[in-house]
Amino acid sequence: MESEYRTAFVYVYDRYAGVLKETEEGYCFSYTKEYFADPDAPAVSLTLPKTQEEYRSNILFPFFDGLIPEGWMLLIVSKNWKINLQDRFGLLLAACRDCIGAVSIREEPK
16 A cells, blocks of 8 residues: 655755655654765755754744745645645745755655
């Protein structure tokens, strides 16, 4: 049986940095071994410093939630992709492929 949970691939300056997963308990984020090992690679955010440990949260991490558009742009994203406004992970996957700033989110690894 295929899992109903979703995965997002996180990129920093177009470099594969880590994986954000939706789980039964909430969400988890972890850096890739290669990205963690590079001392010049910046953390995804100040709230998610580079570590080999997996981060866990029962809500979508505020940093990732903050990437989702707001206001009229959020309504356009929700309507165009037919995504419920309460589906924050779905909105993240749909709207944050080409964010302003260093971090982008993809449904598939590049």
